[in-house]
Amino acid sequence: MRALMLALGANAFHQAALIALVPVLQALYGVPLAVLGALVGLGLLVAAAAVPLWGRAAAAAGLRLALSAALTGACAGVVLMGGSLFLVARDLIDATAGFALLAAGRLLFSLSAPALLPLVQSADGLLPARPSGSGGAGRGTLAGHIGRVNAMNGFGRLAGNALIAPLLAFGPWVPAVLPLPVYLAALMVLLRQAGSGGARLKKSPAVMADAANGAPRAALRWRPLSGPLAFGFLLQLAAGASYVLLGPVIASRLGLGAEAAAGAAGFCLAAAVATGLAVQLGLERLVGPRLQLGRLAGAVLCALGLGLLSAANSLLVLAAAASLMAAGVSAALGANTAFTIELGREQNQGGAGGTIAATRLSSVQFAGLAAGAFLGGALGGTDLNGALVVFTIMAALAALPSLAAVLAVGRERRGREPSSSLSLDPVLPTTAVRKGASE
Secondary structure (H helix, E strand, O other): OHHHHHHHHHHHHHHHHHHHOHHHHHHHHOOOHHHHHHHHHHHHHHHHHHHHHHHHHHHHHOHHHHHHHHHHHHHHHHHHHHHHHHHHHOOOOOHHHHHHHHHHHHHHHHHHHHHHHHHHHOOHHHOOOOOOOOOHHHHHHHHHHHHHHHHHHHHHHHHHHHHHHHHHOOOOHHHHHOOHHHHHHHHHHHHHHHHOOOOOOOOOHHHHHHHHHOOOOOOOOOHHHHHHHHHHHHHHHHHHHHHHHHHHHHHHHHOOOHHHHHHHHHHHHHHHHHHHHHHHHOHHHHOOOOHHHHHHHHHHHHHHHHHHHHHOOOHHHHHHHHHHHHHHHHHHHHHHHHHHHHHHHHOOOHHHHHHHHHHHHHHHHHHHHHHHHHHHHHHHOOOHHHHHHHHHHHHHHHHHHHHHHHHHHHHHHHHHOOOOOOOOOOOOOHHHHHHHHOO
C-alpha cells in the first residue's frame, strides 16, 4: 500500500515538475508555447481515452497485473522523457529528434500513469477489512481511503513545486526522472506479492467464480452511473476553469502587473492546496458513509467559493475564495468517487465493477478538466466576471441531484419513524442508493 501511495505522489510530482519546466523546455527544444500546450492537451485526451480500458483490463486479468502494467508504462515514459532532456542538454542529439522522443515519452506516460489513481482508489486489497452486515461502515472506510489516496496528489504537487529549483541545479532531466525509483519500488512490491502467492489485489471473487463456470459477467451499464459521472465532469470543469481564471482575476481586481499577479496567484493556490489536503485527509471523519451529503456539501462549498471569487477585491479574500472552492472540490469529488465505486459494485460485478466505474469516472474528470481549461480561457477573455458567474451556476446545478436525494432520504425516514427528527445521513439500503444513482 505504501509503495503504491508513493507512486501516486510521484505522478503528481511529475506533473507539477513538467509545468514548472515549460520555460526550460521552450529554450531547450526551441518550440513555441502553443506546441507545448498542444502536447499537454493531447496527453489529457489520451489519458481520458485510455483510463477506462485499464478498468476493463483489471476486471479481466486482475488488479495486481493491471497496476504492474501501468507502472511499467509510467517507467518507460519517464525514461524516454528524461533521456530526451539529457541527450538534448548534452548536445548528443538535435532538438527535433529530442522533442520527438519527449513527445513519445509523454504520450506513453499519459497512456499508463493516470490509470494508477482510479485503480488504487478501487483496490479492496488496500482497504481495512470491510465489516459484514450494513454497508455504512464499509462506505466510510472507502471514503477515508479515497481521501488519503487523493491527498497524495496534493503532497506530490507541493513537492514538485518546492523542489524544482534545487533539482534543476543538477540538470533539467533530474526532475523528470526522479519518480523512476518510486515507480520501480512499487513495481517490485507488486511482483514480490505475485511471486509469494499473496491474495491481495487479485481479481474479485465474483469475476473468478464466473470465469470458473464459464459465465461471462454482464457489462457494466452506463445509465446508473450517469449521475455521478455528470457530477464529476461539472465539478472538474468548474475547478479547471477557476485555475485558468485566477491569475487574470487577481491582476484585474488588484491592479497588479504580470509578475506580481503570478506571485499572488501562487499564494492563493498554495492556500487552496493546503485546504484541499486537510479536507482529503479528514474525509472519513467529515463525510464517512454520508456520501450523498458529502457530494451536496462539497458542491455547495465550491459554488460559494466561485461566487466569492467573483466579488473579492483583496488578496486575503481571494485566497479565502480559492481555499473554499478547493475544500468543496476535495469533499465533493472524494465522496463522488466512493459513491461511483459503490454503484459499480452493486451492478452484480463485485470489486471489478467498482474498478471499471472508477476508471470511467476518472476518464470523464480528465475531460472535464480539459473542457474547463478551454472554456475558462474562452469566456474569461471576453468577461471575467461573467465567466465566474457561469461556472458558479454549473457548480450549483451539480448540487441539485444530491439535494433531491438527501431530501428523499429524509422524507423516507420520517415516514418510517414519525416521532424521530430528520437525519441527513443518507446511508441507505441498495434500493435507496440506486435512487440516488438515477440522478
